[in-house]
Amino acid sequence: MDLLNLFKEYGDKQEILSKLKEDPSLRGYNNSELHIIAAIGDLEQPNVTSLADHMGMTRGGICKNIKKLSEAGLISSYQKDGNVKNIYYRLTAAGERMYEKHAEAHKAWIARDMNFIEGFSDRQLNQVTDFMKKYIKHIDQRIEESENNGEGKQ
Numbered sequence: 001m002d003l004l005n006l007f008k009e010y011g012d013k014q015e016i017l018s019k020l021k022e023d024p025s026l027r028g029y030n031n032s033e034l035h036i037i038a039a040i041g042d043l044e045q046p047n048v049t050s051l052a053d054h055m056g057m058t059r060g061g062i063c064k065n066i067k068k069l070s071e072a073g074l075i076s077s078y079q080k081d082g083n084v085k086n087i088y089y090r091l092t093a094a095g096e097r098m099y100e101k102h103a104e105a106h107k108a109w110i111a112r113d114m115n116f117i118e119g120f121s122d123r124q125l126n127q128v129t130d131f132m133k134k135y136i137k138h139i140d141q142r143i144e145e146s147e148n149n150g151e152g153k154q
Contacts, residue, residue, distance in 0.1 A: 021108065023101045032057065033065050034102050037091065040075055041099040045088050056143070074098055 019027065026034065032055070039054050040046045048066070052059045066089065069075045074095035077087050091099055117125065 018105070018109070022105050025098065026101055026105065029098075032061070033069060034098070036062065036065050036069065037074060037095055037098050038102055040089050040095070041091055047086055047088050051089075056140075058147070069095070 029037075035055060036051060039051055043050055043054060046054075048059050048062050051057075051062045051066075055062065066075065070077070072094075073092055075089050076092055077089055079087055120128075
């Protein structure tokens with residue numbers, strides 16, 4: 001269907017534009033990795049479970065990304081005194097710099113695209129917003145069904 005092809009094209013072009021505009025230090029990291037850095041910077045005492053819930057990812061997916069980010073020196077793990085069961089994550093100094101650069105990139109993206117969005121009427125924007133909320137809910141339901149069926153578990 002043409003609409004689904006347009007979604008794919010939008011995603012592809014957004015990725016290309018982001019790569020062209022982003023700070024060179026962000027290159028080499030995918031969106032999940034960058035958003036995990038952002039989540040670690042934003043959440044209080046983030047652990048694998050809270051990151052998976054926040055990101056809508058599996059714990060296995062979080063663990064895979066955590067390993068790469070730890071090896072890159074962007075995050076470190078810690079445990080609370082007297083609690084050896086739970087492992088939490090924090091940003092290193094390099095991770096803090098990455099967090100700030102990612103936040104700047106998001107602000108630039110919003111500013112750039114708001115100029116385009118402001119050209120539409122409230123009615124048009126409400127229709128698109130309603131459609132996107134319903135579509136996202138549909139995708140969330142498919143994700144939940146797949147997870148309940150054991151698909152994609154790592």
